[in-house]
Amino acid sequence: MNRHRKWLVLALAGALSLSLLAGCSTPAGDADDTQSPQPSSESTGSVSSDALVIADQGIFSAGGTVISSDGTFDVANYYTSREGSTSHVDHANVLYQIPEDATGLPMVFLHGYGQSRMGWMTTPDGREGWSDLFLHMGHSVWLVDQPRRGEAGQTSVAGTMTTTPSDQTWYTQFRIGTYLNDEFTYNEGSQFPQGEEVLDQFFRQMTPDIGMDNAAGDQNIDNAVVAQAVAAAIDEIYARTGQDSILVTHSQGGLPGWEVPLYTDHVAAIVAIEPGMAPVVDSEAYNALLEQGIPVAFYYGDYIGEEFTDVPAAAMWSMMAASADTFTEAYTAAGGTSTVVHLPDEGITGNSHFMFQELNNDVIADHIEAWLQENTAA
Numbered sequence: 121m122n123r124h125r126k127w128l129v130l131a132l133a134g135a136l137s138l139s140l141l142a143g144c145s146t147p148a149g150d151a152d153d154t155q156s157p158q159p160s161s162e163s164t165g166s167v168s169s170d171a172l173v174i175a176d177q178g179i180f181s182a183g184g185t186v187i188s189s190d191g192t193f194d195v196a197n198y199y200t201s202r203e204g205s206t207s208h209v210d211h212a213n214v215l216y217q218i219p220e221d222a223t224g225l226p227m228v229f230l231h232g233y234g235q236s237r238m239g240w241m242t243t244p245d246g247r248e249g250w251s252d253l254f255l256h257m258g259h260s261v262w263l264v265d266q267p268r269r270g271e272a273g274q275t276s277v278a279g280t281m282t283t284t285p286s287d288q289t290w291y292t293q294f295r296i297g298t299y300l301n302d303e304f305t306y307n308e309g310s311q312f313p314q315g316e317e318v319l320d321q322f323f324r325q326m327t328p329d330i331g332m333d334n335a336a337g338d339q340n341i342d343n344a345v346v347a348q349a350v351a352a353a354i355d356e357i358y359a360r361t362g363q364d365s366i367l368v369t370h371s372q373g374g375l376p377g378w379e380v381p382l383y384t385d386h387v388a389a390i391v392a393i394e395p396g397m398a399p400v401v402d403s404e405a406y407n408a409l410l411e412q413g414i415p416v417a418f419y420y421g422d423y424i425g426e427e428f429t430d431v432p433a434a435a436m437w438s439m440m441a442a443s444a445d446t447f448t449e450a451y452t453a454a455g456g457t458s459t460v461v462h463l464p465d466e467g468i469t470g471n472s473h474f475m476f477q478e479l480n481n482d483v484i485a486d487h488i489e490a491w492l493q494e495n496t497a498a
Contacts, residue, residue, distance in 0.1 A: 172255055173220040183352030184211025184267065187276050212349035213265040213272035214356075217251070223258035225366050225388050225498050226357050230350060232371025232396075233341070234290065236270035236327040237263035239370070243477040244322040245313035250368075250476045253485040262357055262365070266346045266373065268331035275331040277342075287323050293433050294473040295423045307423050307431060311470035311478040322477075346376035351383035364388035366492060371473065372396050381408040389415045389496045391488055394473050397440055398447035406447070415457035415495040418444040419488070421471030422464050437473075457495055461487070 191203030215237060229240045229251065240263055242249045251261045268275040288299040297306040304319060306312060329341060354365045364386045369377035374395020381387050382405060390409075392398075395418065399406040409416065420441050428434035441462075448458040463471050468483055475484050 170256075172252060174217050174255075175220040175222070177215075177217040179213070179215045180356070181211045181213050181272070182356050183349030184209055184274075185276065207274060207276075209274045209276040210267045210345050210349065211272055211274070212267060212346075212353050213270065214262050214353050216260065216262045216357075217255060218260040219255045219258060221258055222260050223498060224254075224492070225259065225363055225496060226262055226361055227254050227259045228262045228264060228350070228354060228357065228365045228367050230264050230266060230346075230367065230369045230373040230377055231269075232369075232373045234326045234328070235370070236265050236325070238270075238325050238327075239474070239477065243313065243481065244318040244325075245315070246321075247313075247481070250481060250485055253482055254489070257485075257489050259366075260361070262353065264350060264353060266376070267342075267349050268345075269329050270327050272349075273330055277331040279328075279330045279332045281328055281330070290326070295421070295431055295433050295437065296472045296474070298432060307428075307470075307472070309422070309470040310472065311480050312472055312474070313477075313479055322474075341372060341376075343376040343379055346373075347379035348383050350376065351380045354380065354384050354386050358384075358386040363498075366391065366496065368488075369393065369395055370476070378405040378409070381405070381412055381414060385412055387412065387414050389417070389492065391417045391419065391492075392444075393419050393476065394421065394437070394440070395444075398443040401447060401450040406451075410451065410454055410456050413456065415459075416447075416451065417459045417461060417488070417491050417495075418448075419461045419475070419484070420444075420463065421473065421475045422469050423472070424462070459491065459495075461491075463487075 186206050186208050188206045189203055193204035194201040229237065231237055231239055240249050240251045240261075251263060255261055265272040268277070268279070288304075291304060292298045295307065296312045297304060297310065299305070306314060332341065350367070354367070357363070357365050366389045367377055367380060367387055368391045370393045374392045375397065377390060377392065377395065378399040380390075398418070399409065418441075420437075423431045423434050424437045424441055426435050426438060441460075444460045448460050451458040463469070463475070463484065466487065468480065468487070471478055471480070471484070475481065
């Protein structure tokens with residue numbers, strides 16, 4: 121028996137036993153005076169019809185390389201000796217969950233700069249994240265910590281950490297709002313959950329890339345290293361499930377995301393959430409996407425464009441979004457499928473760079489699922 125099911129059965133049996141014992145403890149004199157209560161779903165151990173049941177879950181590393189130092193390892197000084205040693209580095213770390221009723225293609229989630237897989241798993245105010253929402257829809261989810269980040273921290277490149285405060289910078293860059301008069305503001309109509317406790321949770325999900333010179337503001341992430349590790353994860357998912365994967369990227373993760381098809385032919389589609397630019401037309405990544413016939417969708421939130429004069433990052437994001445239009449025009453003309461979704465045009469407003477953590481994240485997830493149903497086949 122699957123060990124997860126075994127524990128579920130044991131838990132339900134225990135709950136039922138406690139319920140029976142409670143019934144046996146009722147005084148005999150009360151039996152004729154009161155009607156026995158009907159057992160609730162909680163006391164009988166039944167599972168709510170909308171409960172999320174996980175059939176299998178686990179964690180593994182994928183890709184990466186092994187580096188070694190010169191010399192011969194000195195076992196007599198094993199604790200201090202580093203000569204002739206090896207280190208397993210530059211891999212991805214993948215946490216996965218497979219629902220009991222898996223009907224859709226696997227979904228691989230790749231986070232952006234300063235983030236880890238945590239961002240997909242929850243929201244700053246504690247609601248369900250996209251990983252749970254898509255599990256409910258029948259997809260298995262495969263949540264990546266990209267190389268040199270989070271639980272994939274072993275690196276072949278030494279970086280420098282910084283303690284320079286930057287919450288206000290990223291808050292403004294992410295188009296949540298800005299910082300005025302010693303307080304965080306929110307853009308008009310914002311869907312971002314509000315409150316001091318929420319912001320405390322949001323800022324604490326930030327995760328440094330230990331392979332970068334963070335002290336110098338260097339954000340030169342090695343896209344090839346990330347793409348190769350994610351491709352290795354997707355190949356492993358194919359080996360386990362026999363299915364190609366839907367790759368969902370965010371922000372900085374979008375850049376290596378475009379290069380993943382250079383290293384695997386098991387990408388069913390790419391959904392890019394406000395990526396850091398689209399692939400350059402006729403680039404190696406562009407041609408790989410086109411040759412494999414991979415459908416692509418871009419999703420952009422609100423507060424993008426020069427008309428948002430009170431949103432400092434609006435114009436910059438407008439330039440980034442324009443690259444998606446250039447890509448889509450060429451890609452569709454060449455026979456590919458590419459869709460650019462501006463959520464306000466769909467009547468979905470108030471979303472920032474972190475649309476998957478906002479109050480209407482379920483509405484956006486439903487929109488993506490509809491696109492996937494139309495453009496991919498399980």
